[in-house]
Amino acid sequence: xxxxxxxxxxxxxxxxxxxxxxxxxxxxxxxxxxxxxxxxxxxxxxxxxxxxxxxxxxxxxxxxxxxxxxxxxxxxxxxxxxxxxxxxxxxxxxxxxxxxxxxxxxxxxxxxxxxxxxxxxxxxxxxxxxxxxxxxxxxxxxxxxxxxxxxxxxxxxxxxx
Amino acid sequence: xxxxxxxxxxxxxxxxxxxxxxxxxxxxxxxxxxxxxxxxxxxxxxxxxxxxxxxxxxxxxxxxxxxxxxxxxxxxxxxxxxxxxxxxxxxx
Numbered sequence: 685x686x687x688x689x690x691x692x693x694x695x696x697x698x699x700x701x702x703x704x705x706x707x708x709x710x711x712x713x714x715x716x717x718x719x720x721x722x723x724x725x726x727x728x729x730x731x732x733x734x735x736x737x738x739x740x741x742x743x744x745x746x747x748x749x750x751x752x753x754x755x756x757x758x759x760x761x762x763x764x765x766x767x768x769x770x771x772x773x774x775x776x777x778x779x780x781x782x783x784x785x786x787x788x789x790x791x792x793x794x795x796x797x798x799x800x801x802x803x804x805x806x807x808x809x810x811x812x813x814x815x816x817x818x819x820x821x822x823x824x825x826x827x828x829x830x831x832x833x834x835x836x837x838x839x840x841x842x843x844x845x
Numbered sequence: 846x847x848x849x850x851x852x853x854x855x856x857x858x859x860x861x862x863x864x865x866x867x868x869x870x871x872x873x874x875x876x877x878x879x880x881x882x883x884x885x886x887x888x889x890x891x892x893x894x895x896x897x898x899x900x901x902x903x904x905x906x907x908x909x910x911x912x913x914x915x916x917x918x919x920x921x922x923x924x925x926x927x928x929x930x931x932x933x934x935x936x937x
Contacts (some may be wrong), residue, residue, distance in 0.1 A: 695914050709933070736936035741910040745931060768937045779901060781931025783854055792876060 686760065686786040688712070690820040692724050697790060697798050700764035704792040707737040713751050714759035719770045721759040727762075736775075740761050750758050751763045760802075762788035770799040772810050778807035786813070788839075794803040846923040853930055859884040866918060868927075871905060874917040876927060891929070892917070903930045 692712055698707040709729050712721035725747055730740040746825040751757060761782060765773075770791035773782070780787060783806040804811045846866050852860050860866050868883065870876030881888035891902050897916070898904065904911045905928040911919040921927070 731934070733936070737932070738932065738934035741905075742908070742934075744903065744933065745905055745908065745910075745928065748930060760850070763935055765877035765937050773935060773937055779932055779934045781853065781901065781933065782925070784854060 687816045689816045700790045705734045705766045709737040709763040712760035713756040716757045745761045758785050761785045765792040770801040851928040859887045873919045874923045
């Protein structure tokens with residue numbers, strides 16, 4: 685399960701919307717071993733593409749060093765899909781190099797609804813997990829803006845691109 | 846000359862869990878050969894069968910990505926730190 689502060693999730697979604705139709709990407713750092721994402725770090729998509737993202741290699745090193753200096757680790761690694769569902773693609777899985785992280789996918793394919801789903805990706809195996817929001821306030825003006833995926837009982841993986 | 850090498854989580858199974866190891870070499874290619882001798886299989890995770898640096902991996906000498914320094918031919922100097930990070934990327 686991913687437990688995340690509502691304000692941080694809001695900031696992640698805002699980042700994805702801002703960069704749409706390019707994919708957005710970033711990290712939420714947290715104290716090592718805490719599993720609590722606390723510091724949101726939007727990163728540059730060096731690929732600047734609508735269908736691909738990649739951390740800028742220099743920024744990546746700098747951010748990772750900063751985390752190390754502060755005894756933090758990447759609790760969440762997120763990116764957005766701008767035309768497809770919030771599910772890890774085969775490319776996403778092949779590049780998932782931090783097995784300790786929660787991989788958060790945000791889909792901005794619909795203008796009024798943002799899909800947010802979280803996964804563990806370990807040894808190329810994808811496991812969806814629920815997302816639990818902390819400090820969520822009820823916003824009377826908001827249309828339902830988040831859709832959380834529930835782990836399906838039966839999944840057909842054959843159709844995945 | 847001894848070079849400190851920082852190893853990401855996914856490669857620590859090769860180094861007995863160590864996140865930093867010491868190696869030697871005049872170039873990244875030499876360094877990887879030395880690392881492979883110490884930790885069999887290590888080099889294969891970074892270098893493709895064709896002999897190039899793997900797309901999934903970033904290697905740095907101090908602050909510079911070795912892709913800008915000649916990749917496997919990048920030169921090492923005494924006191925350099927080499928950092929290995931798995932590329933963070935993906936697509937639809």
